[in-house]
Amino acid sequence: MSFRAAADPPFYAATFEKTPAAAALTDIGRTLFFDVSLSASGTQSCASCHDPRHSFGPPDDAAVQRGGADSRQPGVRAVPSLMYAQNIPPFTEHYFDDEGDDGIDQGPAGGRTWDGREQSAHDQARLPLLSAFEMANSSPDAVVGKLLRANRAAQFRRIFGDSIFNDKDLAFRAVLLALETYQQSAAEFYPYTSKYDAWLRHEASLSDVETRGLSAFNNPAKGNCARCHPSALRKGAFPQFTDFGYAAIGVPRNGAIPANADARHYDLGLCGPLRTDLADRKYYCGLFRAPTLRNVATRRVFFHNGALHSLEDAVRFYAERDTEPQNWYSRDARGKTIKFDDLPVQYQGNVDVQPPFDRHLGDAPALSETDIKDILAFLQTLTDGYVLR
């Protein structure tokens, strides 16, 4: 962590004619986030896919959301929640935790999107504004043109200075900065108001089943979930339920994604095809960033390809992947289960085989039925908005 004295000017201070106040940026960012007039179709805003009623994740159970100028172009991945992203480090191939672990290289971590190809929320906002299957603007200029038509000009001039529209690139950067700043507003994006947070503050107690669920979640011989989704306070900092790291966990192929109609198409995460700079690192094929599990109970699609539609299935997948793969994967023409059916054979060695994934066909699963129910109860405690009694 680096600290900046309150008196220091913000990093964007010299960018605009006027230095905007954070509160003004947050307000304008919120307006832009919900503004459908910024899309080519005129019907889609950031909030259409990142719905605040679902923790800024997908509004429904569709594996991928549609967008584009005609609102019909399917996306290729499930929409992640935008909450608790404030501490995601920039992408690195060699992540060293700032404490403990004595300088062990934990491998790739950080970055935005499921494959970390964007470095910050600032860069990230360009993507949906310009992507053909999202808000589908043809250029930054087109976005700025829409601002002018939507009568936001006066507001922008007031906040960024009268000359803001003299340079369209600068005006576009103002849009990105506002969206980024809005996503850093704690009250909306990282309030820490779950029952679990109240329990960490000693303001609430967990029920027996929730307590058992937490312990099965942490137990290395059971869920071992905290290995990648850390649950404990660290030096007083509240847990994010992700270590920001990458893993291939062998999520089943999702036939509901139109791109998957082509049997030769695979979304391999870190090694491509959406991400292009690590295409030669075959040991990264199939790896995706572990998402936060905060507010996960408000989702109806799970994993990068939205293959599963209930939290119970998502947890059960961890229990049964290796012991009963026939429950999860498709079959070949002779009826044989194709384990890891969303990964070409040559990359299947990248899949994680540490507990709970250390079992074999027919073994007892790492999680019993009771453990699964208990973990589900525990995961419900991670939903924000818990009211203290």
Ligand code: HEC
């Ligand atoms: C059509 C649906 C759609 C719209 C509209 C949309 N997004 Fe997204 N967003 C996604 C999907 C899908 C991903 C994951 C992309 C990937 O992994 O390649 C994503 C990822 C993100 C991420 C990265 C999150 C993370 O965990 O790394 C941010 C930040 C984000 N979007 C912000 C925005 C903003 C700001 C807007 C409006 C300007 C917006 N999105 C509009 C679908 C959408």
Ligand code: HEC
């Ligand atoms: C090896 C690291 C690892 C372990 C151990 C692990 N996870 Fe995950 N988890 C991930 C990764 C990586 C993803 C995203 C995978 C993908 O989409 O391809 C994920 C995704 C999830 C999701 C979907 C969230 C969403 O927003 O779609 C849930 C739910 C989940 N994990 C729960 C658990 C539980 C419960 C356990 C313990 C039984 C667990 N995880 C253990 C790495 C891990």
